[in-house]
Amino acid sequence: MLAIRADLELFANLRPALLYPQLADASALKPELVAGLDLLIVRELNGDIYFGQPRGIRTLENGEREGFNTMLYRESEIERIAQVGFEAARKRHRKICSVDKANVLEASELWREVVERVAKDYPDVALSHLYVDNAAMQLVRAPKQFDVIVTGNLFGDILSDCAAMLTGSIGMLPSASLDASGKGLYEPIHGSAPDIAGKGMANPLATILSAAMLLRYTLNAPELAERIEGAVGRVLDQGLRTLDIMAAGMTPVGTQAMGDAVVAALMD
Numbered sequence: 001m002l003a004i005r006a007d008l009e010l011f012a013n014l015r016p017a018l019l020y021p022q023l024a025d026a027s028a029l030k031p032e033l034v035a036g037l038d039l040l041i042v043r044e045l046n047g048d049i050y051f052g053q054p055r056g057i058r059t060l061e062n063g064e065r066e067g068f069n070t071m072l073y074r075e076s077e078i079e080r081i082a083q084v085g086f087e088a089a090r091k092r093h094r095k096i097c098s099v100d101k102a103n104v105l106e107a108s109e110l111w112r113e114v115v116e117r118v119a120k121d122y123p124d125v126a127l128s129h130l131y132v133d134n135a136a137m138q139l140v141r142a143p144k145q146f147d148v149i150v151t152g153n154l155f156g157d158i159l160s161d162c163a164a165m166l167t168g169s170i171g172m173l174p175s176a177s178l179d180a181s182g183k184g185l186y187e188p189i190h191g192s193a194p195d196i197a198g199k200g201m202a203n204p205l206a207t208i209l210s211a212a213m214l215l216r217y218t219l220n221a222p223e224l225a226e227r228i229e230g231a232v233g234r235v236l237d238q239g240l241r242t243l244d245i246m247a248a249g250m251t252p253v254g255t256q257a258m259g260d261a262v263v264a265a266l267m268d
């Protein structure tokens, strides 16, 4: 996965966390904290400690082993992801929060400086900054304060899983990983879910919603994206739920049945 992201220069990872109103009870937070939640995490995907050199495990003179990685961010990398974030904010509610750890890390110090510089080209977008520890807290304290969050690779990885639970399940979150020309790789933010593999209980909606993102971001067909998103909404309206989003009074279904129901709703 990391090699694909690097080789295809998929530097901009868009991870929307949108709460379907039907799932307010499935969220890990109280319904009033998440009702209407609609935030977008813009995660840098080609840099940071994920790819920085040197890295490895070495043996010290006293024979003890030491693991080491390098957190790196070049100005050009920060600039291009910041631009993606500001452009996205412009199409939304014109608010962007840059998340870093500038109180400790030089890589973050530069991150903040470059984001401030890029902000001058977007006077219509309100910029704020948070340290990542505070951002994690704010995400579970008052997530609706956020519109767009722009952040680095490692912080974005962690914060997007956290944001997933606000929407009910990691099985609900799609993502787009885009290059500079808008070509992309689309996938749910979750992994292979080995603990439930082969049991027919995985939620397929994040994968299906990733196809909607493909239509919107690479194929420029927003009306078709909306059809898929609408079909997912109608299936949730029908009360169908995989186990991860199950709630009292709803109808439990497996992966196959959920997928079939979305296809049927698309045909309506």
Ligand SMILES: NC(=O)c1ccc[n+]([C@@H]2O[C@H](COP(=O)([O-])OP(=O)(O)OC[C@H]3O[C@@H](n4cnc5c(N)ncnc54)[C@H](O)[C@@H]3O)[C@@H](O)[C@H]2O)c1
Residues within 6 Å of the ligand: 001, 169, 170, 171, 187, 188, 189, 190, 191, 192, 193, 194, 195, 196, 201, 202, 203, 204, 206, 244
């Ligand atoms: N984008 C990616 O390619 C990606 C993302 C995360 C993890 N991974 C990989 O996946 C493997 C497993 O990692 P992990 O267990 O830490 O993360 P995971 O996302 O696979 O699973 C985390 C938890 O979420 C649940 N979950 C995930 N998807 C779900 C779905 N669609 N429906 C219901 N529940 C779901 C799982 O059952 C598990 O309890 C690892 O090899 C990891 O590297 C890949």
Ligand SMILES: CC(C)[C@H](C(=O)O)[C@@H](O)C(=O)O
Residues within 6 Å of the ligand: 001, 002, 157, 189, 191
């Ligand atoms: C599988 C892993 C390398 C990946 C990451 O850390 O980027 C995953 O957690 C993700 O969120 O896409």
